[in-house]
Amino acid sequence: MEYDGGDIMKEAGILSKEEIEKVTPPLDRAEKGPVAVIECLEKIPCDACGWACPFDAIIKERITVPPKIDYDKCTGCGQCVLVCPGLAIFLIELDGEKAKVTVPYEFLPEPRVGQEVVALDRRGLPVTKAKVLKVMRSKDKTLAVTIEVPRELFMEVRGIRI
Amino acid sequence: MLVPLNRRITSHPILEFPREKSVAFMFEGKRIEAYEGESIAAALYASGLKTFTRSYKRNRPRGWFCGIGKCSSCLMTVNGIPNVRTCIVPVKEGLNVRRQKQGLGTLPSSLYENPEVEKFDVELAVIGGGPAGLSAAITAKRLGCSTLVIDENFKAGGQLIKQTHKFFGSKENYAGVRGIDIAKILLKDLNELGGNWLLSSTVAADYIEGGKHVLIVPSLVEPKIRVIKAETVVVGTGARENMLIFPNNDLPGVYGAGGVQTLMNVFGIKPGERALVVGAGNVGLIIAYQLIQAGTSVEAIVEAMPRIGGYFVHAAKVRRLGVPIYLRHSIKRAIGKESVEAAEIVQLDENWNPVEGTERRIEVDTIVLAVGLTPASEIPAQAGCKLTYVPELGGQVAIHDPDLKTTIPGMYVAGDSSGIEEATTAMLEGRIAGADAALSLGYKPDEAERLKEKAKRDISEFRESPFGERPRKGKEKVWSMMEAIS
Ligand SMILES: Cc1cc2nc3c(=O)[nH]c(=O)nc-3n(C[C@H](O)[C@H](O)[C@H](O)COP(=O)(O)OP(=O)(O)OC[C@H]3O[C@@H](n4cnc5c(N)ncnc54)[C@H](O)[C@@H]3O)c2cc1C
Ligand code: SF4
Ligand code: SF4
Numbered sequence: 001m002e003y004d005g006g007d008i009m010k011e012a013g014i015l016s017k018e019e020i021e022k023v024t025p026p027l028d029r030a031e032k033g034p035v036a037v038i039e040c041l042e043k044i045p046c047d048a049c050g051w052a053c054p055f056d057a058i059i060k061e062r063i064t065v066p067p068k069i070d071y072d073k074c075t076g077c078g079q080c081v082l083v084c085p086g087l088a089i090f091l092i093e094l095d096g097e098k099a100k101v102t103v104p105y106e107f108l109p110e111p112r113v114g115q116e117v118v119a120l121d122r123r124g125l126p127v128t129k130a131k132v133l134k135v136m137r138s139k140d141k142t143l144a145v146t147i148e149v150p151r152e153l154f155m156e157v158r159g160i161r162i
Numbered sequence: 163m164l165v166p167l168n169r170r171i172t173s174h175p176i177l178e179f180p181r182e183k184s185v186a187f188m189f190e191g192k193r194i195e196a197y198e199g200e201s202i203a204a205a206l207y208a209s210g211l212k213t214f215t216r217s218y219k220r221n222r223p224r225g226w227f228c229g230i231g232k233c234s235s236c237l238m239t240v241n242g243i244p245n246v247r248t249c250i251v252p253v254k255e256g257l258n259v260r261r262q263k264q265g266l267g268t269l270p271s272s273l274y275e276n277p278e279v280e281k282f283d284v285e286l287a288v289i290g291g292g293p294a295g296l297s298a299a300i301t302a303k304r305l306g307c308s309t310l311v312i313d314e315n316f317k318a319g320g321q322l323i324k325q326t327h328k329f330f331g332s333k334e335n336y337a338g339v340r341g342i343d344i345a346k347i348l349l350k351d352l353n354e355l356g357g358n359w360l361l362s363s364t365v366a367a368d369y370i371e372g373g374k375h376v377l378i379v380p381s382l383v384e385p386k387i388r389v390i391k392a393e394t395v396v397v398g399t400g401a402r403e404n405m406l407i408f409p410n411n412d413l414p415g416v417y418g419a420g421g422v423q424t425l426m427n428v429f430g431i432k433p434g435e436r437a438l439v440v441g442a443g444n445v446g447l448i449i450a451y452q453l454i455q456a457g458t459s460v461e462a463i464v465e466a467m468p469r470i471g472g473y474f475v476h477a478a479k480v481r482r483l484g485v486p487i488y489l490r491h492s493i494k495r496a497i498g499k500e501s502v503e504a505a506e507i508v509q510l511d512e513n514w515n516p517v518e519g520t521e522r523r524i525e526v527d528t529i530v531l532a533v534g535l536t537p538a539s540e541i542p543a544q545a546g547c548k549l550t551y552v553p554e555l556g557g558q559v560a561i562h563d564p565d566l567k568t569t570i571p572g573m574y575v576a577g578d579s580s581g582i583e584e585a586t587t588a589m590l591e592g593r594i595a596g597a598d599a600a601l602s603l604g605y606k607p608d609e610a611e612r613l614k615e616k617a618k619r620d621i622s623e624f625r626e627s628p629f630g631e632r633p634r635k636g637k638e639k640v641w642s643m644m645e646a647i648s
Binding site for chain 2: 014052085120122140
């Protein structure tokens with residue numbers, strides 16, 4: 001028998017279509033420059049993003065209430081991407097036919113600027129090849145890797161493989 | 163048989179393994195090269211040994227399992243001393259290590275004749291140097307109380323020293339900081355305050371004499387027994403890993419989650435090439451992520467429940483790495499003769515019964531069980547605390563009040579040993595217990611009260627999350643039992 005756990009099993013740990021819509025920033029904002037996408041919708045006890053943001057763009061009403069973001073305050077600096085223990089924050093930027101997506105990364109080998117990597121979706125499946133544009137690094141070794149992908153993949157691509 | 167092999171990890175995205183000084187010891191007549199800071203069992207594993215001992219009746223192989231001195235899979239004879247828990251005893255130049263016939267050691271009477279006995283007093287003795295114990299000691303010491311932290315491991319920090327991931331929580335409780343770094347902060351705080359330490363020492367018993375606690379503490383590395391008189395005691399002994407019943411669950415290659423974390427994150431030793439993780443709670447999800455960081459591929463996570471038990475964000479991390487999570491699935495059996503060669507997983511129906519025909523073989527050499535923890539309540543039980551079984555807290559715990567006081571005067575429990583929860587709540591409970599212990603001895607009452615109340619507020623806010631509901635219910639149960647007793 002072909003092994004197939006059924007929908008819920010395949011989708012466990014992946015945002016639904018509606019949830020993706022909910023976390024998508026306004027496109028006109030994303031056209032202007034990088035902006036954070038927070039894929040953290042559950043009531044977990046965490047407020048790391050709230051105090052990590054130097055621009056007070058992330059609001060944590062209570063430690064157990066999911067974060068809200070003020071897209072106008074967000075500068076796309078990426079601090080939250082480097083700090084979030086859930087590795088649940090990404091940056092996106094729309095630029096004509098292209099999009100830039102920034103993902104957290106904690107594996108070896110480290111990506112280099114200019115290198116071609118495989119861009120992965122939320123299931124870890126390869127969706128396209130992509131060029132590394134930028135690598136940011138936290139003091140405690142989390143990387144935030146910015147890659148260039150076709151525009152339509154800006155809410156699909158969430159990981160890389162080297 | 164010892165295969166010439168080196169399982170040591172040389173590069174890791176988060177950790178560094180300095181391995182500055184090499185040490186050699188003898189294992190069954192063979193010279194084993196190791197590094198200072200490794201345990202005997204870790205060094206043997208690194209050199210390719212999988213079978214550490216054998217079961218008494220059926221001579222079945224047993225290997226690395228818990229890695230924290232809480233199972234019996236690594237007992238060997240070291241320098242003539244039988245039943246040494248080799249996973250928590252450090253390597254030393256020239257040790258002579260052998261396995262025991264059918265797992266049984268023989269007591270050499272002469273070695274035990276005159277162990278040195280050292281006696282001293284302390285105001286607060288903390289049993290266990292994990293986040294709970296360290297926080298208790300820091301708080302009490304800050305308030306002026308003399309403290310001693312006793313841990314049977316030779317590295318302090320409890321489970322924190324293997325948590326390479328960043329923690330959730332609030333800023334003042336180190337949200338966004340890796341567990342390994344939280345351990346460093348706590349150890350630094352305690353050292354700066356001048357708190358005392360005793361490592362490689364097991365608290366074997368606690369009894370009351372003249373209104374004081376007397377702890378019997380044998381050393382694991384020298385023939386010495388300490389007899390420590392304490393006004394107050396905080397028990398922060400953590401937890402034991404749960405086992406799951408399936409054929410061949412005792413094969414080397416089946417590990418507890420903490421055991422596999424100890425191997426790869428404390429000692430930098432790769433557990434295997436391909437792994438199956440059983441359990442999709444936070445621990446299982448984190449383990450899967452960390453295995454991949456250590457260079458082991460994770461073939462699947464199976465979870466018997468129809469939903470993921472851990473945080474969505476943890477699940478999303480491993481899904482992005484292409485790891486499938488099979489809900490309503492479990493492991494049917496491990497396959498292999500001397501160690502794991504494969505696993506068979508199976509789908510479960512609504513009544514948790516295996517669905518025939520859905521079995522599938524997964525080629526793995528590593529099976530990680532992340533199926534929960536049980537509070538380590540041995541010391542409170544032996545000391546005579548009233549215990550109770552609370553499913554929400556993971557098992558038997560000493561009945562305690564919101565100050566973490568047990569039914570025995572002067573004895574507190576905190577952290578996982580008072581109910582399975584997590585590291586942030588363990589720290590907060592440690593603070594409450596430490597503050598209350600200092601308060602009971604008359605140290606800075608106003609400040610002690612303030613610290614205690616603050617930690618209590620934080621902990622109740624923390625438990626507001628849906629994930630905190632279970633432990634909160636469990637705690638409420640034991641608090642009301644305590645009220646009924648007193
Ligand atoms: C795989 C795994 C992943 C986890 N991930 C997270 C996470 O991401 N976030 C989180 O918040 N929590 C996490 N936890 C849980 C967290 O680690 C524990 O809740 C926390 O460490 C409990 O702290 P503690 O101080 O009670 O016990 P521990 O940290 O277990 O410390 C107990 C100490 O007591 C010592 N000891 C025990 N008995 C004796 C004795 N008789 N004499 C002397 N010493 C003794 C032990 O050697 C040990 O050092 C995880 C746990 C595991 C197993
Ligand atoms: S990207 Fe920078 S400004 Fe935007 S939310 Fe994150 S930390 Fe704040
Ligand atoms: S830091 Fe990350 S995991 Fe924590 S609340 Fe913010 S988005 Fe969620």
